[in-house]
Amino acid sequence: MSAPAIDRTRVLHIAKLSALSLHENEVDQLASDLNAIVKYVDELAEVDMSDVPPTTQVQFEASLWREDEVVVGLTRDQALSSAPQVEHEGFAVPVFVEGAS
Amino acid sequence: MIEAFHITDLASKVQSGALSATEVARDVIARIDRHNGRLNALLHADPVRILAQAKAIDDKRARGEVLGTLAGVPVAIKDAICTKGESTTSGSKILSGYEPPYDATVISRLRAADALLTGKANMDEFAMGSSTENSAYGATKNPWDNTRTPGGSSGGSAVAVASRIALAALGSDTGGSIRQPASLTGTVGVKPTYGRVSRYGLIAFASSLDQIGPFATDIRGSARLLEVIAGHDAHDATSLNVPIGGYESACDAAIKGLRIGIPEEYFADGLSDDVGRSVRATLARLEREGCVLRPIKLPHTRFAVATYYVIATAEASSNLARFDGVRYGLRKAAQSLGEMYGATRDAGFGREVKRRILLGTFVLSAGYYEAYYLRAQKMRTLIRRDFDAAFKDVDVIASPTAPTTAFKLGEKANDPLSMYLSDIYTLPASLAGVPALSVPCAIGQDGLPIGLQIIAPALQESRLFTIASAVESACAPAFPAEVQ
Secondary structure, eight states, X not given: OOOOOOOHHXXXXXHHHTTOOOOHHHHXXXXXXXXXXXXXXXXXXXXXXXXXXXOSOOOSSOOOOOOOOOOOOOOHHHHHTTOSOEETTEEOOOOOSTTOO | OGXXXXXXXXXXXXXXXXXXXXXXXXXXXXXXXXXXXXXXXXXXXXHHHHHHHHHHHHHHHHTTOOOOTTTTOEEEEETTBOBTTBOOOTTOGGGTTOOOSSOOHHHHHHHHTTOEEEEEEOOXXXXXXXXXXXXXXXXXOBTTBTTBOOOSSSHHHHHHHHTTSOSEEEEEESSSTTHHHXXXXXXEEEEOOTTSBOOTTBOOSOTTTOEEEXXXXXXXXXXXXXXXXXXXXXXXXXXXOSOOOOHHHHTTSOOTTOEEEEEGGGGSTTOOHHHHHHHHHHHHHHHHTTXXXXXXXXXXXXXXXXHHHHHHHHHHHHHGGGOSSSSSSOOOOOSXXXXXXXXXXXHHSOHHHHHHHHHHHHHHSTTTTIIIIIHHHHHHHHHHHHHHHHTTTOSEEEEESSSSSOOBTTSSTTOHHHHHGGGTTTHHHHHHTOXXXXXXXXXXXXXXXXXEEEEOSTTOHHHHHHHHHHHHHHSOOOOOGGGO
16 A cells, blocks of 8 residues: 555545635645654554454443433533524624525 | 642641731732743633632631641642633644633642642643643743653643642643653653542543643652542543542651562663663662562563553543533534535544544454454453562562653654653553552752652552652752743
8 A cells, every 4th residue: 555645636625625724825734744643554554464353442341321310411501601692692603505694 | 938848738738827818819810920931831720719718718718617637738639620611622733722611520629629720731632742842832941951841641730730820730631741741741640440539520542541640849748639539420421439648658658578570571772771770779779768679570561551551542432522512612604514524624623633533443443443442452361460460479560661761842743652651551451440650769860850650550549649758858849040
C-alpha cells in the first residue's frame, strides 16, 4: 500500500465532509502536514493482520443496561442558557429550507 | 502554608478542626495571585466561589457533621470537565463563555467528599497535544523552568499541583495526557483502567480511550483521590460495575517478591541517556528491596503512535461534530446553515484540532477506511495481546514515562509528528485500556524532574500504588524552589 497523496483537492473535499471552512492560505500547509502523518501511519501495512480481529472497545465486562427510569432532566431554560441565539423558546438557526422565511 | 502539606495530612487537619477550610482557601487564593499570572495554570478561578465553598465546609463541621475524605483539599479541574455554572472551555475558543448546566460525575463526587475546587486548569485544545501550547488561551509554563513546557494535554492541572496552587487536580488521559505532564513537572499522575472512572461530563476527545484521573503531590494522595472519583455511574454506559477501593491501604503493602517487567522496546532509540540512567537506577533499587526484575517484550510498541493517531483522530472527528454553533459556544453569523457551521468551526478551532478532524475524517472516508481505520483497530488487538502475554509472567511493567525531561516552549510546536512521538511510552497502555501511573523518580542533570511509569493489568490499580510508594519513599517528590 503506498500513501495516497493528499493534495489540495482532497484536503478541500475532507474539509467539506468535516464542515470546516478553511482559509486559502492554510490549505497547502495542511496538505503537507497530513501527507507526513499519513506516510508515517502507513507503517501499519508492514504487518500481516488478515487473521486479527479488530478491537472496537476494551471493556472487560459486557456493558449493562441501566434501569429505564424517568428522571428529571434539564429544564428548557437550562438547556437554552448557553445558546448563541434563541427564538420562540428554541435554538435559532439560519434558514435551511428553500422558500422558508 | 498549603505547600507544607500532603493531601491526606491537610484533610485530617481540616476534619479535626486544627485548620479551617477558609484558611486553606485564603492561602490558595494568595498562591494563585502570586504564581498564576506567570504560569497560566488556571484559566478560570473565582475567589468568591472558592471562599463560599470553604465556608460551606466549615459550616458543615460546625454543625457537628463528619467531613469527607478530601476535607478542604484544594483540587484544580481540567477545563474539559464540566462544572455547573462555571466556565468550561476545553481550551477552545469554540466554547468560549460556555457555562455547563450540570456537574460531571467526578465533580459531584469531589464536592460530596468536601474538596475545595480551586478553578479550571489550562489544557491543549480538546486535549489534543503534549505541551499545552495548543490552548486557545496561551501556553502553560513549567514551574521548574519557565522557558519549558509542562507537557500536556493536562499541563495546567500538572502545574497547579507542581506549583502548589492546589495539592491535587483532575486531568484526562487519552494517550498520556496525565502521565506525561506529571513526569515533566515532578508530580504524581494516574490513568485508571478504562471504565474505572465515569466520563459523564468530560468533554469527549476519543471516547474509547479517554479516562479521567488524579494528579497529586504524593502517591497516597493520588490513591485517596481515585477512591473518591472511581466507581460505577449509570450516566456512563462504559463505566465498570466492579468493586473499587483499597488504593490507599495498597500504599502500605509489601513489595517483596513482586515481579516487574522491563520492556526492552521502552529503552531503545530516542530515550535520553539521563532519563534511561535514572529509571534503571530506580529499578535497581526496587530489586535490592526485594522485587524481581524480568526483561519482557512488547513487540508491537513501535506501531502504537500510528495506531493511536488513526483511532483517536477518527473518534475525535465524530465527537467534535457537536460543535456547530447551535446549542452552545461560539457562532459566526452566515446566510445559510452550512456556511454558519463552516465559519463557526473555522473561527472556533485551532490548527491542531483542524488537522486532527481532517485526518480523522480522512481515515474514516470511503476508500480509506479499511487501509487505515480497520488496520489500526487490528493493531490495537495486537498491542493488547502484547500486554496480556506479558502479564502472564509479571505483576507490573515499569518504564520511563517520557523519553526526555521537559522540552522548550516552541521546540516541537511546528512539527506535529515529533510532538506525537513524545507520547510513545504512554500510548500503548491507553490503547490496551490498562491502568498506569507516573511517579517522580529522580531529578535529571538538567535540574528537571524525571518520571517512572508503572503499568498494571486491568483493574489492578492497587499494584501501581504499592510499587509507586516504594519509589516515592526512596525519592520523595520535590517541588521547584521558585514556587516554594
